[in-house]
Amino acid sequence: MKILMLTCQYMPDVFGGAEKQCGRISKGIKAEGVDVHVLTSRQKFIGKANEVMNDVPVTRLYSPIAPDLLGRWLPFSVYWLIRVLIWGMFNSKSFDVIHCHQGKFGAFVGCCLARFFKKPILIKVGNSNQYMDFKALKSKKIVGPIMACFVLKTNPTIVAISGVIAQNCKEFGFKNIINIPNSIDKSLINTDSPILNDKNDSVINLFYHGRLEQIKKVDVLMEAFALLTKKHKQVHFHLIGSGSVLPAAKKYIEENNLQNKITFYGEVDDPVNFINQFDIFVNASEAEGFSNSLLEALLAGKVLVSTPVSGASDAIFTDENGYISTGFSAAEIVKSTEGGIALHNKNSGEVQSYSEQLVASKFTVGIIAKQYIKLYTKLLGAS
Template sequence: MKILMLTCQYMPDVFGGAEKQCGRISKGLRNKGLEIQILTSRQQHKGKAKEVLNGVPVRRLYSPIAPDLLGRWLPFSAYWLLRVLVWGVFNHKQFDVIHCHQGKFGAFVGCCFARLFKKKISIKVGNSNQFMDFNALKAKKFVGPIMADFVLKTNPTVVAITDVIAQNCKDFGFNNIINIPNSIDTNLIDMQQYTEQPIQKANDVINLFYHGRLENIKKVDVLMESFALLVAEHTNIHFHLIGSGSVLASAKDYIKQQGLGSKVTFHGEVNDPVVFIQQFDVFVNASEAEGFSNSLLEALLAGKVLVSTPVSGASDAIYPGKNGYISDSFKAEDIKNSTIKGIQLHKQNTESVKHFSAQLIADNFTVEVIAEQYLALYKKLTGTNK
């Protein structure tokens, strides 16, 4: 069976959750004997048009601006759409199924491809509620509603990574919805080694951390506020913020204003983040919206106590009292209270937390488990047992 993975951008240009998942599932399906190719864009005219990453061929079609931005960059989106369809004229017979990563502009492109060349299509949805992919697409002025309606009428199979997203897609009007969660590559722990200097830590200090994109949707400001509240009650804690993004500067300013510079370390981006976070104790996420957080899955793999706001995917990875806690709301006070319980759980039995989370991953989230579910989906779409 031959699968075309379609994503508007891909690594190393972008290291977002959708791109990580595209890479993981492509590698997993390749290991099961499927022929996989990733079709994406490149913004550098002299960049690599063809390469192989993790054993998977990647074809990049040039677009001066990232094709999924739309808005005033709509001409570049149209240009990339045209390039994809022209590429499809010469290559469509090589594929049985188109798998779109995210239900935004890329889904519209995929549906154009599927209709023109009569291909089966699945679309994986990466976010929830008001930020759900199709809601985000429909919200684009002028062309957004037209594109969203076109996708809906194409009647694709929609892959929802959580129950919340499945309900969002049903409410939007989709009929063919299947639940397949995000995956995590256990080799991220087993095979990689430290490439960063270990952090010097005091033995009696609890090290809290968050790693990931530092953007508005992640509510880093609320995360820092909850930490400030926590420090007022517990002095033997330290927070590690790992990653970069548009809100990093404001987070640093807030910590300086609060006089907490000695209590927070900003690490920026690090190599091998899953290995890096093994040094710390409790993962804390204040995000206001997620699909199924890759950062949460990575902290789960590292065996850390997990604390999160009640976003989509949290209840799939966090079992209160077993490996973490979910806050009652998105407010700093409630995040602080859940973090206190998380610290207590860490102090009680970290080995029990690690064992529980390892079994949860083995049963539900490994690349191998998720690849089997996608393989079953593709067989159903194509009506084949091969």
């Protein structure tokens, strides 16, 4: 059994959630003895076309612009599609199943590949509700609806990483849907890692780490933090990551004279162990597939607070390891965070133990890899 992992971009060029999951699952499936190959793009003409990452071969086909942008960059998307199909002509015997990461333009490319070479295909969907992958693809002018219709008629197997996404895909018209959550690699956490910064035990250290983009609602997160400081003098916030909304977040903090209550770190090399020094993860995002940042905080055994986005209810259990807010406003996030503070003060050790058991039973790479292998076997049996 030979699996082709298809993703428009890949690490180290992009460290998004889909790319992280592609890497983790590829490594996990390889560890189970299954042949895996990642096919992706590269934007540097002089660069590695072929390499091995975590024991998994990676082929990068050159495209001057990231191929999934479409719009005015459509010619580059078409160019990459042609490159992929030509690659398939010469390598069709090197893969039995196509595994697409995200249901956007890459899913259209994967379905073309599947139809041309009569291979079964599965598509892992990475976001939910109004941002659901296929809705995002369909929204692209002119070509988007055509591509989305083509994918739908191909009748791929859809992997939904949460119940919300499964319902979204069913409403879109897909028939073959299976739920498999995102994974986390337990080896990422170093239980013996030292505390990176000295901190006062009387201070409650709140944190968020990840991409700082509009969809993550960092502005609402900062507003919630400002409200919290009026009621809880002992809180300190730590914001880890970079993105387009970071300057606005810093400006808001300055305007509200909260510079001594928040620390900005930018990107860090080892986020899982870096966040190990903090107490409560707070996520204000308006949409997720299944947040990698949430999974990483779960792995670190932190108290979890999140808006009611896709995946939150799979990882957060009220009074056990955190709280899900009733809505997306700053006031609602504050209320859930106050519950998180009380839970941390009451039994943070029990929270860690509960989360460790949850990770071990549902989210480890080994468990998720086995679920995918079972799915691949089923697809091959049906083809």
